[in-house]
Every structure is written in C-alpha cells, then in structure tokens.
Amino acid sequence: MKKFSFSLQLLLGLLVGVALGLVARAGEVAWLTDTLTEVGKIFVQLLKLAVPPLVFTAVVVSVANLRNVNGAARLAGKTLLWFMITSLVAVAAAIGLGLLVNPGQGVTLATDGAKAVDLEGAGTWLDFLTGIVPTNIVTAFTELKVLQIVFLGVVFGAAAMAVGEKAEPFLNVSRSVLELVQKALWWVIRLAPIGTAGLIGKSVATYGWDLLAPLAKFSVAVYVGCFIVLLVIYPVLLAFVGKVSPLTFYRNAWPAIELAFVSRSSVGTMPLTQRVTTDRLGVDRDYASFAVPFGATTKMDGCAAVYPALAAIFVAQVFGVPLGVGDYLLIAFVSVVGSAATAGLTGAIVMLTLTLSTLGLPLEGVGLLLAIDPILDMIRTATNVAGQMVVPVLVGRSENRLDEAVFTAPPQPLDDAPVRKAGGSSEPALA
Numbered sequence: 001m002k003k004f005s006f007s008l009q010l011l012l013g014l015l016v017g018v019a020l021g022l023v024a025r026a027g028e029v030a031w032l033t034d035t036l037t038e039v040g041k042i043f044v045q046l047l048k049l050a051v052p053p054l055v056f057t058a059v060v061v062s063v064a065n066l067r068n069v070n071g072a073a074r075l076a077g078k079t080l081l082w083f084m085i086t087s088l089v090a091v092a093a094a095i096g097l098g099l100l101v102n103p104g105q106g107v108t109l110a111t112d113g114a115k116a117v118d119l120e121g122a123g124t125w126l127d128f129l130t131g132i133v134p135t136n137i138v139t140a141f142t143e144l145k146v147l148q149i150v151f152l153g154v155v156f157g158a159a160a161m162a163v164g165e166k167a168e169p170f171l172n173v174s175r176s177v178l179e180l181v182q183k184a185l186w187w188v189i190r191l192a193p194i195g196t197a198g199l200i201g202k203s204v205a206t207y208g209w210d211l212l213a214p215l216a217k218f219s220v221a222v223y224v225g226c227f228i229v230l231l232v233i234y235p236v237l238l239a240f241v242g243k244v245s246p247l248t249f250y251r252n253a254w255p256a257i258e259l260a261f262v263s264r265s266s267v268g269t270m271p272l273t274q275r276v277t278t279d280r281l282g283v284d285r286d287y288a289s290f291a292v293p294f295g296a297t298t299k300m301d302g303c304a305a306v307y308p309a310l311a312a313i314f315v316a317q318v319f320g321v322p323l324g325v326g327d328y329l330l331i332a333f334v335s336v337v338g339s340a341a342t343a344g345l346t347g348a349i350v351m352l353t354l355t356l357s358t359l360g361l362p363l364e365g366v367g368l369l370l371a372i373d374p375i376l377d378m379i380r381t382a383t384n385v386a387g388q389m390v391v392p393v394l395v396g397r398s399e400n401r402l403d404e405a406v407f408t409a410p411p412q413p414l415d416d417a418p419v420r421k422a423g424g425s426s427e428p429a430l431a
Helices: 006-026 030-049 051-068 072-101 125-132 137-142 146-190 192-206 209-240 246-263 266-279 285-298 301-318 325-337 349-359 364-398 404-408
Strands: none
Touching: 006 030, 006 192, 006 246, 030 051, 030 146, 030 192, 030 246, 030 266, 051 072, 051 146, 051 266, 051 285, 072 209, 072 285, 072 301, 072 325, 072 364, 125 146, 137 146, 146 192, 146 266, 146 285, 192 246, 209 246, 209 301, 209 364, 246 266, 246 364, 246 404, 266 285, 266 364, 285 364, 301 325, 301 349, 301 364, 325 349, 349 364
C-alpha cells in the first residue's frame, strides 16, 4: 500500500465499499452487511475513543501556545471573525437555495408518527448555555460531552497562562499526552481505507433509494448547498481574500476532506487536518495549533449553517408553518452563534434541535430526518473540515504566517513528509 498515496487508498476503499454494499443489497447477503457494519463501527469507535483526551489536551495546549505567538489576541480575534463571516455567508446561501427549491413543498410524510427528539442540553438556548458548564468533570469525559470538554480545556489553558512558570509541569504533561494521542490516532487514520469500505458499504447496503425517495429533494438540496460552499464561496474567498489558488488549496487539502467525508467526524479528522494545514498548506505551526483544534470543535459550516437552514425550511413546509423575514434572520443568528453546539461529533441533531426550538417549529421534524442523517452527514462534515482549513489560510496569509513555498509545492505523501515546526525546522513524520 506504500506504493499508493493516502488519498488513492481512501478512494480505493470507497470503491470497494460501494461494490460490496451493492452486492450485499442486491443479493440480500446479510452476513456481508453485518460485516461491513461492524468494520465501520469499529473504525468510528476507535476515532471516538481518542476524542476526550485529544480535545482537552489540544485546547489546553493551543490556548497556552498563544502566549508564544506575537499578536495572539489579534490572531484569535481574526480567526473568530472569519469563522462568523464564513458561517454567515454559508447560511445565507443555504436560505437562498431553500427558498428557490422549496425542499418540503409537496412532500407527503406521515408526520403523525414522528417522535420528538429533545436531547439534553439541546432543546432551548438556556439548556444549551447551561449545558456548556459541566456539573461533574468525570462525567464530561465519560459521557463524551465535547462542548463541556472544550470549556474545561479553555479554562485550564487560560489558567495555565495566568499562573505562568508554575504551570509548566501541567503543560508538559498535556503536550506529552497530546503527542501520544495524536500518534495513536494517526495509526487509526492509516486504517481509514478499511474503515471507509465498511462505512460506505454499510450505507449502500442499508440505505437504498426507497429510503431516499420521499426526501430526495431535501437530500439533493443539502448536497448542492454544501457544494456551493465548497466550490463557490471558499474558492472566491481563497482567490480574492487569501490571494492563493483554490485549485492548489483543494489539491493539498484533499486527504483531510476525504477522510472527513467517510468518517463523519471533524474531531476524529483533526490530527490529519492539522498536519495538512501545516505541512501542505504552509500555515505557521504555532498559529495552526490554536486555529485547527478550535475550528474542529466550533467551525461547522456544513452542520451548523447549510443543514439547519435547509432543514428548518423543509420542516416548516412539511408541517405547513409559514416563515417570515424575522425567522430567516433567526436561522442566520443561530448558525453563527450556536455552531459550537455541534461540537465536532458525527451528526448535527443538536444544532437542528436548537434551530427548530428557536423558531418554534415542531421538534418532531428532527425524527423525520434521522433516517437519512448518515448520508447527509458525510458531505456536511467534509464541508466543516474544508472550512476549518480555509480560515487559517486566510488569516495566515493576512498575518504573514503562510509559507507560500510550502503551499505551492507539489504535495508529498503524508507518510513521508516531515512535520514542520515553527521557524521552518522539521521532525520525523508521524507514520
């Protein structure tokens, strides 16, 4: 497999998975469907296993690293600003698309049988805000409440900055744990071609056109909305704001986007995203160590902008609830401010529930869309991860923290490329 690039390995896994899924579905081969399901499930479980220590240590270290970055406050402010700007543009495009195609118009679904989905910490803004602060530190980690882990990481990182020299032992332990987790997770990522075959094969074998048919218009709208962000909005920003080639960006960023598509996890993809951002896109390592982990947990243009906007319009039309200008402004507000609610995990149910409850729409609408969520989540997560790399490039370019020679160089295989450190030095590759 060393003869093939990582991207090609993922593509081969995708093709093998589709072929096996078609065989399993056409021939009703139950054991093959079960095998594909278990392979995909184990891969996702391995990714999730690393999430608590990865998120906590990455946030702690990234916040603490800001003290080593000149103009850290300006960089953090610019990053947040571009997170909000790109989210706002993405949600505006999604609302415009929704008004154009009317995804729920003429759709007949059995809404009487739909059950309301009201997750803890997702029903209202008060639930969301109170859910950020953990009542028990251990529970936040054992129950995988990523948003609470992010909160703890920010608090401990800021406290370490304030304490100064006395906090160095804690920061050294955090850095060591982060390196260990990233190393182990990189081994898991190397299994991605096998995981891809399982995840895609299971989707093909389980979700046929019979499931998609009633929601085909909505499903296509979500994919089109994400493609507008990926192929129109991001390239325009890269070309006219970042002054870099969009084609070069996507050529270099493709492995992370591809892994995000099949894994459906921004956090699980984060080590690869960070490596691509520094080693292929040329973003300064010190800045990227803050921007990428922060983006992986809060920057969700697919899950928090495109999807909830189109889903809210769909649910409103299915249930016959008219939406006005104020409602569309609320959708935009929730997308820009509430994107952290998605927290980098698979699925955007939390964000959708928050959006519907803010608009006063029936939460039963979430239940109508759960069946096709895995299919939609692939393109949503790919859009999320692309945005998590676009913003550091834009900010890095404006702050002279983008190495153009690295950005324009032919991309080396990720297994062989050295990991760049701040200042241009390098260390051996992760794998």
